[in-house]
Amino acid sequence: MRVLTAEKLFTSLFAAFAVFLLWRSYDYGILSSTITGPGFFPAIAGTLILVSTGTSLFSKVKGGESKILDEDSAGNADGPGTRVEVSRVAVLIGVTALFIVLAPYVGMIALTPFYVFACFLALAPDFRLARLGVGGGTAITFTLLAWAIFDKALGVPMPRGFF
Amino acid sequence: MEIFSDLFFGLSVATSSPMLLATLLGVLLGLAIGVLPAMGPPAALAILLPIVVSFEPTVAVAGLAGVYYGAMYGGAVTSILLGIPGESAAMMTTLDGYPMAKNGEAGRALGIATFASFVGGFISILLFTAIAAPFAEFALRFGPIEMTALMVMTLIFSTSLGGEDRAKGFAALGLGLWLGTVGLDIVSGSPRFNFGTFELLEGIEFTVIAIGMYGVGEILASVNETAPKVARARYTLRALLPRISDMYKTWKDLIVGSVIGFVVGVLPGAGATAATIFSYSFSKKISRHPENFGKGAPEGIASPESANNSASYAAMIPLFTLGIPGSGTTAIMLGGLLMLGLQPGPLLFEQNPDFIWPVIGTFYTGNLMLVVLTILLTPILASLVFIPAAYLFPIVLGIVVYGVFSVNYSFFDLGMAMGFGLLGYLFRKFSYPSVPVLLGLVLGPILEQNVRRSLIMSNGDIGIFASSTISVVFLLLSASLLLLPMFKWAKARLKKAGV
Numbered sequence: 001m002r003v004l005t006a007e008k009l010f011t012s013l014f015a016a017f018a019v020f021l022l023w024r025s026y027d028y029g030i031l032s033s034t035i036t037g038p039g040f041f042p043a044i045a046g047t048l049i050l051v052s053t054g055t056s057l058f059s060k061v062k063g064g065e066s067k068i069l070d071e072d073s074a075g076n077a078d079g080p081g082t083r084v085e086v087s088r089v090a091v092l093i094g095v096t097a098l099f100i101v102l103a104p105y106v107g108m109i110a111l112t113p114f115y116v117f118a119c120f121l122a123l124a125p126d127f128r129l130a131r132l133g134v135g136g137g138t139a140i141t142f143t144l145l146a147w148a149i150f151d152k153a154l155g156v157p158m159p160r161g162f163f
Numbered sequence: 164m165e166i167f168s169d170l171f172f173g174l175s176v177a178t179s180s181p182m183l184l185a186t187l188l189g190v191l192l193g194l195a196i197g198v199l200p201a202m203g204p205p206a207a208l209a210i211l212l213p214i215v216v217s218f219e220p221t222v223a224v225a226g227l228a229g230v231y232y233g234a235m236y237g238g239a240v241t242s243i244l245l246g247i248p249g250e251s252a253a254m255m256t257t258l259d260g261y262p263m264a265k266n267g268e269a270g271r272a273l274g275i276a277t278f279a280s281f282v283g284g285f286i287s288i289l290l291f292t293a294i295a296a297p298f299a300e301f302a303l304r305f306g307p308i309e310m311t312a313l314m315v316m317t318l319i320f321s322t323s324l325g326g327e328d329r330a331k332g333f334a335a336l337g338l339g340l341w342l343g344t345v346g347l348d349i350v351s352g353s354p355r356f357n358f359g360t361f362e363l364l365e366g367i368e369f370t371v372i373a374i375g376m377y378g379v380g381e382i383l384a385s386v387n388e389t390a391p392k393v394a395r396a397r398y399t400l401r402a403l404l405p406r407i408s409d410m411y412k413t414w415k416d417l418i419v420g421s422v423i424g425f426v427v428g429v430l431p432g433a434g435a436t437a438a439t440i441f442s443y444s445f446s447k448k449i450s451r452h453p454e455n456f457g458k459g460a461p462e463g464i465a466s467p468e469s470a471n472n473s474a475s476y477a478a479m480i481p482l483f484t485l486g487i488p489g490s491g492t493t494a495i496m497l498g499g500l501l502m503l504g505l506q507p508g509p510l511l512f513e514q515n516p517d518f519i520w521p522v523i524g525t526f527y528t529g530n531l532m533l534v535v536l537t538i539l540l541t542p543i544l545a546s547l548v549f550i551p552a553a554y555l556f557p558i559v560l561g562i563v564v565y566g567v568f569s570v571n572y573s574f575f576d577l578g579m580a581m582g583f584g585l586l587g588y589l590f591r592k593f594s595y596p597s598v599p600v601l602l603g604l605v606l607g608p609i610l611e612q613n614v615r616r617s618l619i620m621s622n623g624d625i626g627i628f629a630s631s632t633i634s635v636v637f638l639l640l641s642a643s644l645l646l647l648p649m650f651k652w653a654k655a656r657l658k659k660a661g662v
Contacts, residue, residue: 007593014334021341028348028355034623038348038355041611045344045603048337056330088386089588092560096581099564100574108568115564116557123386124553138554142561149565154217156569 008060015053021046091122107161109147113139169520170292176517177524181222186529189226193233194536197250198241198547202559204234204250205491205601206381209373210559212499213566220503221518225525227499231492232284232475232526235435236533239276239468240544244269247548252435252471255443259456259463266459270402271409275461276468277537278405279417283469284530286421287428287476292523295512299484302509307613307620308628312637314610317431317487319641322599324430324437329648331595339603340610342367349612362575369498370570372604375580376597377491378563380587382556403538413465416446420466424473429481431489435474442470476526483507483519487606491598494605501605 021042029037095118103111116139124131150156176182196207207230215223238253243260256276263272305313322332345356346366357363420442427438446466447456456463479496481487486508488494500507511519537544567580590597621627628634 010589010593011334014338018337024356028353031623034618036350036615036618036623038351038353040615041607042341042344042355045337045341045607048340049334052330052332052334052337056328056334059330082387085387089383089585092383092386093581093585096560096564097578100577100581103574108565112561112564116561119557119560120553123556124551134554138558142558146561146565149214150569154214154569156565157572158568 008057011053011057011060015050015057018046018049018053021049088122092119095119095122103161104159105161108158109143109151110161112143112146115139116142166292166296169296169516170523172516173520173522173524174527175524176221176521177225177528181219182225182521182525183528185218185222185226186229186525187532189229190233190236190529190533190536191540193230193235194237194240194533194540194544195547196230197234197237197239197253198544199550199555202381203377203492204231205373205495205598206377207234208492208495208499209370209377210562210566212370212373212495212502213570216499216502216570220500220505221521223503224496224500224518224522225529227496228479228522228525229529231496232472232529233533235284235472235475236277236280236537237544238471239280239464240273240537240541241548243272243276243464244541244545245548250471252439252474253467254436255439255467256464258443259458259460262457262459263461263464268459271406272459272461272464273537273541274403274405275409275413275464277403277534278410279413279420279465279468280472280537281530281534282417283421283424283472284476284526284533286418286469287425287473288523288526288530290425291476291480291526295480295484295523298480299509299512302485303513305485305509305633306631307616308631309633309637311610311613311617312628312631312634312641313485313487314606314613316637316641317481317489318599318602318606318610319644320431321489321602322596323644328594331593332599335590335595335597336599336603339600340607342372342600342604343607344611349608350615362573367579368570368576369502369604371567371576371580372583373495373498373601374563374567375583376587376590376600377495378559379580379584380591380597382559383584383588384591385552386556388552403541409461409465413462415449416442416462416466417469419446419449420469421473424470425477427470428474428477429489431481431487434478434490435471438470438474439467442466483511483522484509486511486609488602491601494598494601497605498601 025039025043025046028039028042030039030043031037095115099111099115113136117135120135120138124135126132151158177186192207192211193204196202196204208227211227211230215226218226234250235252238248238250239256239260242248242253242257243264246257246261246264248254248257260272260276263269318336322336323329341356343366345363347353347364348355354364420439423442423445424435424438427441428435443456443463443466446462447453450456450460450462452460478489478493481489482493482497484507486497486506488497497507505511505515505518563580564577567577568574570576587597589595590600617627618625628638
C-alpha cells in the first residue's frame with residue numbers, strides 16, 4: 001500500500017473521529033446561557049482536529065501523489081506498508097493481547113518467559129539452537145528479575161493463576 | 164543571600180546516600196539511553212514512571228532528571244565513534260566528531276565532548292539556581308487569566324516549533340486535549356467519553372498513554388532496525404581526558420553553546436536539538452576558520468555539546484516554576500510529579516523547598532558524576548549500540564507490561580497501553596508528532612479549568628482575557644506565531660504576482 005494513500009486514510013479517520021467528538025460535545029452541552037458546559041472543551045478539541053486534518057488532507061490532495069516516500073524498485077514504501085514490519089508489529093500486538101487474556105488464569109510470572117520468548121521469536125525468527133538458547137536464557141533471566149523487583153521488592157499483587 | 168542557604172541545604176541532601184544512588188542510577192541509565200538510537204529519553208522516562216512512583220518524591224525525581232540529562236552526555240559517544248547520533252540532540256556533534264575520529268582523534272573528540280557537556284551543564288545549573296526562585300516569585304502574580312494565556316502560548320509554541328507539519332501537530336494537540344477530558348467533568352461532575360465503562364470514569368491514566376505512545380510506539384516503529392554495520396574508531400582511555408589546549412581553544416564556543424542552549428531550552432517547543440543547530444551555526448559564524456567546520460573542528464563539538472546539555476537543564480525551569488512543560492520529556496516528568504502528589508508551579512519553591520532544592524542539588528552532583536562515568540564507561544557505551552533489537556525489545560516490552568500493570572493492577576490499562584502503542588506507531592509512520600498529544604493531555608485539564616473559571620468570573624465574556632497586560636502579551640505572541648506562515652504565504656503570492 002502506498003504511504004500517501006494509507007496516510008490519507010488515517011487522516012480521514014482522524015477527521016471522522018473529530019466529527020464524532022463534535023456530535024458528542026453537542027450532546028453534553030457546550031453553553032447554557034453564559035455558563036460553559038461539559039461539552040465546551042471537547043468541542044474545542046474536536047474543532048482543532050477537524051480543521052487541522054482538513055488542512056492536512058487538502059494539502060495532500062492539492063500536492064497529489066508526487067511525494068511518495070522512499071519507494072523502492074518493488075514499489076514498497078517505507079511506511080507501514082512493508083510486509084515484514086507489519087507482520088512483526090501484528091505478532092507483537094497479538095502476543096501481548098494473548099498475554100493479557102491468559103495472565104489472570106495462568107499467572108503473570110508463569111506466563112512471562114513464554115511472552116518474552118515469543119516477542120524474541122517475532123523479532124528474530126531464527127531457529128538455530130544457539131539463538132534459541134540465548135532467547136530462552138534472556139526470557140528466563142528477565143522473568144526472575146521481574147519477579148524479584150515487582151513481586152518481592154515492590155509488592156505488586158500479581159495474579160497467580162493456577163500456581 | 165537566602166539562595167545560598169537553600170542551595171547549601173539542597174547540596175547536603177543531594178549528597179546523602181539514597182540521593183547519590185538515585186542520581187547515579189538515573190545518569191547511568193541516561194547514558195545508556197543516549198547511546199541507543201531506537202529509544203529516547205521520553206520513552207525511557209515513561210517506562211520508568213510506574214517503578215519510581217513508589218519511591219520518595221525527591222529520590223524519584225532525582226533519578227528521572229538524571230536519565231534526562233544523562234542521555235545528553237551519552238548521545239555524543241556514538242556520534243563521535245560511529246557517526247550515528249544516539250539522540251537527535253547529538254546530530255550536530257556528528258558533523259565534526261566523526262571526522263575527528265576517522266582522523267585517529269576519537270579520544271580527543273570524546274574528551275572535548277565530555278568537557279563541553281560538563282561546562283554547558285554547569286553554566287545552565289548556575290543560571291537555573293539564580294533564576295528559578297525569582298521567576299517562580301514573579302509567576303505568583305499569575306491568576307487564571309494569565310495562566311490560560313500562558314498555557315495557550317506554550318501549546319501553540321510547542322506545536323508550531325516542534326514538528327515539520329503544523330497541521331498534523333495541531334491535530335495531535337487536539338487529540339491530547341480531548342484525552343484530557345475523558346472522565347468526570349471538573350465543573351458539573353457529569354461523565355464524559357467513558358463509553359459506559361467504569362474504568363474510564365476517572366479518566367485515562369497518564370502513564371498508560373505516555374508508555375503507549377512513547378515506549379510501545381517507539382519499539383513497534385523500530386522492529387525492522389538492525390545493529391549498525393560500521394567500524395568502531397580506536398582510542399585509548401588516556402586520550403579521553405580533556406586537554407588544556409582544547410579547553411583554551413574552545414572557550415568562546417563553550418560559552419556561546421551554554422548561553423544559546425539555556426535561552427532556547429527555556430522556550431517551549433524549541434528543545435535541545437534546535438539549541439545545538441543555532442549554537443553550531445553561531446560558532447561557525449564567529450570562527451576565524453569557518454572552513455574547518457564539518458571536517459573535524461574541535462569547536463564544532465564543543466559548541467553543540469555545551470548547548471544540548473545546557474538546554475536540558477534549562478527546560479526544567481518552566482516545568483518547576485510554572486508547571487508548564489515545553490517538551491515530551493518534561494511533559495512526562497510533569498506527569499510523574501503529579502503522580503508523586505506534587506503540584507509544580509510558582510508555589511513549589513514556597514511550599515516544598517525541601518523537595519525542590521535537593522533536586523537542584525542533584526543537578527550539581529549528577530553533572531560531576533557524568534564526567535567521570537562518561538570517561539570510564541565510553542567503551543561499554545559504544546558497545547551497547549550493537550545489541551540486537553531482538554534481545555533488547557522483548558525485555559523493554561516485558562518492563563512495559565509489568566510497569567503498566569503495577570500502576571492500577573489493571574489488565575484494562577495494559578490493553579489501553581497497547582492500543583496507544585499502536586496509535587504511537589501509526590503516528591510515527593505518518594509523521595504525526597507525539598509530543599503535542601502529551602502536552603495536550605497534561606495541560607488540557609488545567610487549561611480547561613482556568614478557561615472555565617475565567618469565563619464564570621466574567622459571565623461568559625471572553626474579553627476578560629484582554630483585561631491583563633501579561634495575558635495580552637502572551638496571546639499576541641501566540642497569534643503572531645500562528646499568523647506568521649500566512650503572512651509569508653501572502654507575501655510570496657504578491658511577489659509572484661509582481662505586486
